[in-house]
Amino acid sequence: MEAKPFFSRPGGKIFVIWLLMTIIGVVIGLYAPKHLMPQMVSIEGHRAVLTVVVFTVLAAPVAALVWAVGTYSLLAWRRGAPETPPEDGPPIRGNGPLTIVWLIVTSFLCIVLLVWGLAELSADTAPHSNALQVDVTGQQWLWTFGYPGTGVQSRTLVLPVNRPVQFNVTSEDVTHGFWSLSLGVQIDANPDVVTTLLATPNKLGSFVVRCSQICGIYHAFMYAPGKVVTTTQFAQWLQSQGASAAKADLAARVTP
Numbered sequence: 001m002e003a004k005p006f007f008s009r010p011g012g013k014i015f016v017i018w019l020l021m022t023i024i025g026v027v028i029g030l031y032a033p034k035h036l037m038p039q040m041v042s043i044e045g046h047r048a049v050l051t052v053v054v055f056t057v058l059a060a061p062v063a064a065l066v067w068a069v070g071t072y073s074l075l076a077w078r079r080g081a082p083e084t085p086p087e088d089g090p091p092i093r094g095n096g097p098l099t100i101v102w103l104i105v106t107s108f109l110c111i112v113l114l115v116w117g118l119a120e121l122s123a124d125t126a127p128h129s130n131a132l133q134v135d136v137t138g139q140q141w142l143w144t145f146g147y148p149g150t151g152v153q154s155r156t157l158v159l160p161v162n163r164p165v166q167f168n169v170t171s172e173d174v175t176h177g178f179w180s181l182s183l184g185v186q187i188d189a190n191p192d193v194v195t196t197l198l199a200t201p202n203k204l205g206s207f208v209v210r211c212s213q214i215c216g217i218y219h220a221f222m223y224a225p226g227k228v229v230t231t232t233q234f235a236q237w238l239q240s241q242g243a244s245a246a247k248a249d250l251a252a253r254v255t256p
């Protein structure tokens, strides 16, 4: 019996579906995050979008393989379909080239994701000598932002543009989650523990701080407004909140 051409066989058809789904997945990965995620106002926020793009694009062919086999099986071998499922093929255990390709691809994906994740984590938590210190305290069910050295406590997170900020995050009662998507930060706020996290706002604009841990009945209402302003506006704002002019200038100053 003459062998059927590749694209007439189930494997060939699955390959075509896989290719189409991979292309769709890659296109979604490249374009959707920029349009579906909110406006990013920090370097970390932009890097978070890039991470979503890279991970989606890398995951697209893997997800497409599962979907392609599933879609083909459902359509081609449905009840009453002209095509009947083939007999089980030979086991792939002894297939050397397939095993090697499988190992290389999966190892490559795991290593890329691991290295990328660790690099992002260390960049977000590395101490910075010139960072503006902001104490973030969560409690049921609001956020308080303190600016050490100025005496200012605020329910709005105001940050100067183009300066690293170190958030010292803690909680007064239960575990909360300090989370601002636009700032690209998220970390648990635990009682009796201060956890630090860095971000560098690089775009003027407003954002929202939310709680990412279910922390009680009004968890959904635990959010605070935030904005990124110029250095001058930041010093003026500190003064409007009761800081002396000297302390406000000192806190707002950018030292090289």
Ligand SMILES: [Cu+2]
Pocket (backbone or CB within 6 Å): 138, 139, 141, 175, 176, 177, 211, 212, 213, 214, 215, 219, 222
């Ligand atoms: Cu909370």
